[in-house]
Amino acid sequence: MIKLDxxxxxxxxGPVSVNALLGVTLGIERGEFVVVLxxxxxxxxxxxxxIGGLDTPTSGSVTVSHRQLTSSGSIDKFAFRRETIGFIFQSFNLFPSLTALENVRFAADMKGISDALAVAKQCLDDVGLSQRIDHFPHELSGGEQQRVAIARALATGNPVLLADEPTGELDFRTGIQILKLLESQIKADKTVLxxxxxxEISRVADRVVELSSGEIVSDGDPKGGRADISDLHW
Ligand SMILES: Nc1ncnc2c1ncn2[C@@H]1O[C@H](COP(=O)(O)OP(=O)(O)O)[C@@H](O)[C@H]1O
Ligand SMILES: [Mg+2]
Known part of the structure; x- marks a missing residue:
């Protein structure tokens, strides 16, 4: 599903060049739950x-869902993201002037889903927010905003979910809820990164890819074996 070469x-x-990634080669199969640590x-x-088509490599190639993202002009990155990617940003990136429901519906509308309103409601229900759909982001806690952001990614039905530090700003209990939600998407045949x-979070992954100074330093099972989400503590 995802291939970096x-x-x-x-x-x-200015005069300094910062190497953010250095020769990363990685393949991720459909249906894998991978943590990059x-x-x-x-x-x-x-x-x-x-991987999400928001940035292009200086060299090397990135292929996601059979689409080469490397040579910028050759594919429509906007269309690629709309069709393929559900992005869950660390800082949520919700529209502040739209309610939870409107934020999620917007994503479904952009995808051209005909019953976007019903889909948006269902996704907010799936993340446990059916009581909060008419609230604006500033009226929601960090955990609730993160769940809206996940509902938005799910509403598109897109096959690749990318989450950047999705539990970073959340208390432990809320973080666990978020992890459970992401893990459950594997059963829906999504690929989750x-x-x-x-x-601690990496213990629940199918596979852990460790990055250090822009290079992959290990790739395999979680150290000490895979743990159940209910066994985590941080
Ligand atoms: N837009 C940018 N301009 C300049 N340097 C950047 C930019 N984005 C990231 N970097 C640098 O690349 C390195 C990796 O950053 P990043 O990918 O954000 O790491 P992480 O998400 O693991 O904290 C860091 O040294 C960071 O300062
Ligand atoms: Mg980061």
């Missing part, structure tokens, strides 16, 4: 943005 990304900062600055967001600096 020798991907490098450098940012030119690494400390702050290791390149996690850069990697996710590359979560990036985090929290090793």
């Amino acid at each position: 020798n991907v490098t990304k450098s940012y030119e900062m 690494g400390p702050s600055g290791s390149g996690k967001t850069t990697l996710l943005n590359m 979560v990036v985090t600096h929290n090793r």
Whole structure:
């Protein structure tokens, strides 16, 4: 579903070049639940943005759902994201002037889903927010806003879910709810990629890819074996 081949990304900062990713090669199958683990600055967001078509590599190739994202002009990145990607941003990125329902419905509308309103309501119900659909983001807690952001990603029905530190700002109990929601999407045949600096979260993944200074330093089962979400503590 996702294939990166020798991907490098450098940012030119005046005379200095910052290497955010250095020769990353990675393949992710459909239906995998993968956690990319690494400390702050290791390149996690850069990697996710590359897969989501929000950024292009300096060299190497990125293929997602059979589409080559590397040569920018050749595919319509907007159409690619609309058809393929559900992005869950660390800072939620909800429209502040739209209610929870309107935020989710907007995504379904953009996808051209005919019963967008019903789909949006269902997705908000699925994330446990049916009582909050008419609230604006500023009237919701961080955990609730994150759940709206997940409902928005689910409303598109898109096959690849990318989540950037989805539990980063949340208390433990809410973080666990969010993880359960993301994990449950595997059963719906989605491919789920979560990036985090929290090793504890990586214990529930099918597979953990560790990044350090822009390079993959390990790739495999969670250390100590896969844990159940109810066994996590942080
Ligand atoms: N737009 C940018 N311009 C310049 N440097 C950037 C930019 N985005 C990220 N970087 C740098 O790339 C490295 C990796 O960043 P990032 O992918 O955000 O890491 P992480 O998400 O793991 O914290 C960091 O050194 C960061 O400062
Ligand atoms: Mg980041």
